[in-house]
Amino acid sequence: MTMLLSTRGMTRYFAGLRAVHGVDFDLPEGQIRALIGPNGAGKTTFVSMLCGRIPPSEGMISFGGRDISRLPAHKRINLGMAYTFQITSVFARLSVAENVALAARRKVQGADAVARAVQGALDKVGLGDRPDQNAGDLSYGHQRLLEIAMGLVQEPRLLILDEPTQGLADSEIDAFKALIRDLSKSATILLIEHNMSVVMETADFVTVLNFGEILAEGTPQEIHADAAVQAAYLGTG
Numbered sequence: 001m002t003m004l005l006s007t008r009g010m011t012r013y014f015a016g017l018r019a020v021h022g023v024d025f026d027l028p029e030g031q032i033r034a035l036i037g038p039n040g041a042g043k044t045t046f047v048s049m050l051c052g053r054i055p056p057s058e059g060m061i062s063f064g065g066r067d068i069s070r071l072p073a074h075k076r077i078n079l080g081m082a083y084t085f086q087i088t089s090v091f092a093r094l095s096v097a098e099n100v101a102l103a104a105r106r107k108v109q110g111a112d113a114v115a116r117a118v119q120g121a122l123d124k125v126g127l128g129d130r131p132d133q134n135a136g137d138l139s140y141g142h143q144r145l146l147e148i149a150m151g152l153v154q155e156p157r158l159l160i161l162d163e164p165t166q167g168l169a170d171s172e173i174d175a176f177k178a179l180i181r182d183l184s185k186s187a188t189i190l191l192i193e194h195n196m197s198v199v200m201e202t203a204d205f206v207t208v209l210n211f212g213e214i215l216a217e218g219t220p221q222e223i224h225a226d227a228a229v230q231a232a233y234l235g236t237g
């Protein structure tokens with residue numbers, strides 16, 4: 001199997017705290033991978049190292065067969081990584097379409113092509129009917145969807161989503177599951193997700209982090225039935 005992304009020995013300390021420790025992770029091209037684990041397990045820290053927001057204390061990352069451990073974040077974007085983070089980073093005083101256009105211009109040239117790409121991305125996430133709305137006036141959940149549009153307009157090979165369903169209403173979660181399946185036709189997806197129904201219904205494979213280390217990996221069904229995973233979530237492990 002060709003791996004789009006691999007890490008070896010990924011480790012990150014914050015002062016004395018070991019947030020991520022010795023993570024060997026392999027993500028095949030085309031997969032939808034869920035990354036789950038209790039709060040504080042190190043999920044955000046791990047993906048922050050993948051995309052170059054923070055440097056690892058130790059370890060290496062390869063992407064598309066190339067060692068990217070020392071590449072700055074913008075070069076990783078150029079290679080095809082896109083990501084959204086737990087804290088929304090939309091520009092509140094720009095319109096929905098302008099936010100996506102900023103991201104699109106990293107990849108697409110020409111006003112018409114940018115406009116088409118923007119509308120296509122907004123249609124995909126279900127915001128196609130409100131391009132002119134101020135981004136800051138969107139609900140928190142819709143701002144998360146806008147961020148996904150900003151990621152996918154760059155036609156990434158790998159889309160990393162950090163808790164994208166946080167703040168979405170139950171009625172929006174079903175549409176989100178369909179969106180993930182649709183996006184996976186053109187990108188590999190690494191999804192940090194707390195909503196178990198989203199994990200069970202979209203992920204091909206699941207990695208569980210606990211105390212900064214991989215506790216278990218398997219199909220959603222295997223992970224759901226895993227006693228150690230259940231213990232970690234109940235805090236008894």
Ligand SMILES: Nc1ncnc2c1ncn2[C@@H]1O[C@H](COP(=O)(O)OP(=O)(O)O)[C@@H](O)[C@H]1O
Nearest residue numbers: 014017019037038039040041042043044045046
């Ligand atoms: N910038 C930081 N400075 C200090 N400690 C941090 C920082 N970011 C995360 N941590 C700590 O690292 C651990 C892992 O955090 P995080 O990666 O955010 O976990 P998760 O995303 O799984 O909830 C936690 O104990 C958290 O408090």
Ligand SMILES: [Mg+2]
Nearest residue numbers: 043044045086
């Ligand atoms: Mg997190």
